[in-house]
Amino acid sequence: MMDIVTYGNPILNRTCKVVKSFSNIESIIDDMFDTMYEAEGIGLAANQVGLDMNIFIIDVTHTDETDDTHIFINSKILSIHGEKKYFQEGCLSLPGIALDVERPEKILLKYQTMDKKWHKNEFSGLLSRAIQHEMDHLNGVFIVDRVSEVEKIKYKNQLKILELDSKKHLKKSLDQKRFLL
Numbered sequence: 001m002m003d004i005v006t007y008g009n010p011i012l013n014r015t016c017k018v019v020k021s022f023s024n025i026e027s028i029i030d031d032m033f034d035t036m037y038e039a040e041g042i043g044l045a046a047n048q049v050g051l052d053m054n055i056f057i058i059d060v061t062h063t064d065e066t067d068d069t070h071i072f073i074n075s076k077i078l079s080i081h082g083e084k085k086y087f088q089e090g091c092l093s094l095p096g097i098a099l100d101v102e103r104p105e106k107i108l109l110k111y112q113t114m115d116k117k118w119h120k121n122e123f124s125g126l127l128s129r130a131i132q133h134e135m136d137h138l139n140g141v142f143i144v145d146r147v148s149e150v151e152k153i154k155y156k157n158q159l160k161i162l163e164l165d166s167k168k169h170l171k172k173s174l175d176q177k178r179f180l181l
């Protein structure tokens with residue numbers, strides 16, 4: 001199982017790297033699925049488990065929209081379509097915060113699968129929303145960045161606490177690394 005990193009960890013504030021080597025990809029993605037299910041999430045981006053890689057996974061099979069789990073590597077949103085809609089989103093990296101986020105209904109996405117094949121597909125519904133949420137992570141964007149300043153201010157204290165907590169964790173892991181000779 002991997003540790004989910006939260007708001008305040010710098011890996012969540014930058015654009016993730018393009019994946020070039022696919023040699024360990026299967027075990028990374030297996031671990032990501034285990035971690036996501038353990039945390040009861042429906043989507044997870046690689047930087048949420050501390051990996052600087054353009055990868056995310058989604059499982060919305062609990063809805064009747066799709067039967068399969070999804071793996072997206074080196075994704076890029078090519079275009080957005082449809083009406084903008086509000087929907088309440090939570091985030092594994094922002095525990096305790098849920099916000100109404102406005103997003104376009106449909107997206108056209110270019111991405112690779114584990115077999116290195118490129119795909120170009122249009123997505124809609126919850127899957128489209130989840131993809132947009134995870135793509136935001138890979139670009140260093142949080143749901144709190146998608147709402148108005150007035151709305152964001154309500155969560156100022158919670159964000160501050162998460163930030164301090166992340167710094168504590170980072171310091172602890174650095175201290176631990178000193179003993180890895």
Ligand SMILES: [Zn+2]
Nearest residue numbers: 090091092093
């Ligand atoms: Zn999230």
